[in-house]
Amino acid sequence: MASDDVELDIDEQIDTGELKGTAYELFIAALSILSIVNIVLIFVMTDAALDTVVMAMNALLSAIFMFDFCYRLFTAASKRTYFFRRAGWADLLASLPLPHLKVLRLFRLVRVKRLMDREGGARVLRSLITDRAESALLTLLLLGILVLEFGSLSMLHIEEKAASSNIHTASDAIWYVIVTISTVGYGDRFPVTNGGRMLGTLIIVIGVGIFGTFTGFLANVFLTPRKRRTPEEVEDAGGVADPRDQLAQLRDLLVQQQATINELERILDAQN
Secondary structure (H helix, E strand, C coil): CHHHHHHHHHHHHHHHHHCCCHHHHHHHHHHHHHHHHHHHHHHHCCCHHHHHHHHHHHHHHHHHHHHHHHHHHHHCCCHHHHHHHCCHHHHHHHHCCCHHHHHHHHHHHHHHHHHHHHHCHHHHHHHHHHCHHHHHHHHHHHHHHHHHHHHHHHHHHHHCCCCCCCCCCHHHHHHHHHHHHCCCCCCCCCCCCHHHHHHHHHHHHHHHHHHHHHHHHHHHHHHCCCCCCCHHHHHHCCCCCCHHHHHHHHHHHHHHHHHHHHHHHHHHHHHC
């Protein structure tokens, strides 16, 4: 019985270490859902140019998932346990740009759901509020990916067969959305239909919001001094406290205690 309890505790510790932050886990879960949606789109759409847009986005998602796999592997408490017992092998195979392996990305959703169920909705919300900067950055990144894919698909669908249009291929549509959402706007590709111009206006507005917020995030990172998180804040964020932070906090407490002792000794000596 005791050995079973120890094994259960070890499993729970591994699960806790496997949770790389609530905002990050939700970001990966959203991308996993998007990748599954893309599989459906490839089978549903009959336009070759639109299929090319989806395949290009799948290549981008594969690169992100490969980074996620490497991140989890190198930060895992036990690499063997993560790879064989925590479906790390499925993460690796699902990261490969092979259509028939993308269904393995469902393992990411199962893991995130299991971890989120254990954390609870209130704790998840608190961790998102605590790490507002990270949550905002990942939300903007997700929004940018969504705008890039569905903006390109929509613009290509509207402009592809329009008279005097200059957006005919997947490359044209993706390039237009990239330069528009980044607020660069070279002008080599532009919509000629009313629907395309309305969509382009929406992409411009979203792009200004994304890069404006991203600039503010970078300013906050470089100009704001690093604040040590309390153990409670680390626990709410679903992470594990950094031993260096804990050591620094203990040293601060010892310095404060020594200062208090010295002051008390000074008062006692003055009274005597």
